[in-house]
Amino acid sequence: MSLSGGIAVPGFQVHITGSTIVGAGYAAAAWWIGDMPPMTCALAGGLCAVAGMMPDLDSGPGIPLKESVAFAAAVVPMMMLHRFHQMGLPMEGMILAGALIYLAIRFGMSWLLKNYSVHRGMFHSLPAALIAGQVAFLAFSAEDPLRRYFISSAVILGFLTHLVLDEIWSVKLGLFGPKVKKSFGTALKFYGTEAWSNLLSYVLVIVLGFLASKDASLTERMHTMRQQVEQASRQYAPTQAPWQYRR
Numbered sequence: 001m002s003l004s005g006g007i008a009v010p011g012f013q014v015h016i017t018g019s020t021i022v023g024a025g026y027a028a029a030a031w032w033i034g035d036m037p038p039m040t041c042a043l044a045g046g047l048c049a050v051a052g053m054m055p056d057l058d059s060g061p062g063i064p065l066k067e068s069v070a071f072a073a074a075v076v077p078m079m080m081l082h083r084f085h086q087m088g089l090p091m092e093g094m095i096l097a098g099a100l101i102y103l104a105i106r107f108g109m110s111w112l113l114k115n116y117s118v119h120r121g122m123f124h125s126l127p128a129a130l131i132a133g134q135v136a137f138l139a140f141s142a143e144d145p146l147r148r149y150f151i152s153s154a155v156i157l158g159f160l161t162h163l164v165l166d167e168i169w170s171v172k173l174g175l176f177g178p179k180v181k182k183s184f185g186t187a188l189k190f191y192g193t194e195a196w197s198n199l200l201s202y203v204l205v206i207v208l209g210f211l212a213s214k215d216a217s218l219t220e221r222m223h224t225m226r227q228q229v230e231q232a233s234r235q236y237a238p239t240q241a242p243w244q245y246r247r
């Protein structure tokens, strides 16, 4: 346990351990029960683990900030490869777009976080968890809509794990039963104390939600179209090659 500004918070190790365990469980369950491809499960588990560090991006320069920003800068462009491909970008365009996103996250986001974020502000909130999930949903485009929901839920799950751990740490078991600390209720919340950041968060939730729902209906339509084409072509090719069988 570490102390930051008089508020007892679980440290970086607690968070990364917690969200890694939850992420591994989520990935394993999806593989065994949900019949998800193992690679998709592994990606979801990893994203859940990383998302467990994200809320503490507001705690100023330190390991979580440096590591998560660098990680996001590297992984987000890769998650967007399929998206770039859909946009019809040539290889050179994909490399340029990837590099630009890397720079924007690596330097732009670090600068914003260092200068404008307040610890236990809106980064520690339910709308922030939703925003993280919506961004993942928009960045990660897959042919199968279910895979997109699965991946973005992994990010939300990791984020929520962090918030829940923060709340658990704010309840201390004393001699006379549980004692609640000052920080109780500052992680799992719908709004914070600053009006502008509340407004910004909800505007983001609505705008991203609108974009995500537009995008979702598009992928669902493409998915049905592809299934129809597959069905039609199957009529002409009744025997499947052995490598086409699914697990």
Ligand SMILES: [Zn+2]
Residues within 6 Å of the ligand: 009, 055, 056, 124, 162, 166
């Ligand atoms: Zn936290």
